[in-house]
Amino acid sequence: xxxxxxxxxxxxxxxxxxxxxxxxxxxxxxxxxxxxxxxxxxxxxxxxxxxxxxxxxxxxxxxxxxxxxxxxxxxxxxxxxxxxxxxxxxxxxxxxxxxxxxxxxxxxxxxxxxxxxxxxxxxxxxxxxxxx
Numbered sequence: 001x002x003x004x005x006x007x008x009x010x011x012x013x014x015x016x017x018x019x020x021x022x023x024x025x026x027x028x029x030x031x032x033x034x035x036x037x038x039x040x041x042x043x044x045x046x047x048x049x050x051x052x053x054x055x056x057x058x059x060x061x062x063x064x065x066x067x068x069x070x071x072x073x074x075x076x077x078x079x080x081x082x083x084x085x086x087x088x089x090x091x092x093x094x095x096x097x098x099x100x101x102x103x104x105x106x107x108x109x110x111x112x113x114x115x116x117x118x119x120x121x122x123x124x125x126x127x128x129x130x131x132x
Contacts, residue, residue, distance in 0.1 A: 035062040
């Protein structure tokens, strides 16, 4: 079994490291096939937003799939960066809010104690009036 694993690993390694024989047919690349993809309205919006085209009117009826895929990737990166920035702002706001609450003397522990005190008073009122 060990020999089998080594042999299959070597065959796999040779297959990936070999250069093609001269005159062997090479598969045509996607870019050379020409634009054969019709983008949707949302994809047109992404193409304009990522500045591949200046407006929706300039986008041809058919574009290459690679162009759409690159635009989607760039849009994903832009959205991720925006979300990172918004997360940082929200974190900063939470820190500032917490510091302001600490200056006012508010804390989660004190709020919990106040809630228990209020709950106990309500319980005593409720059961104190029923017993009379």
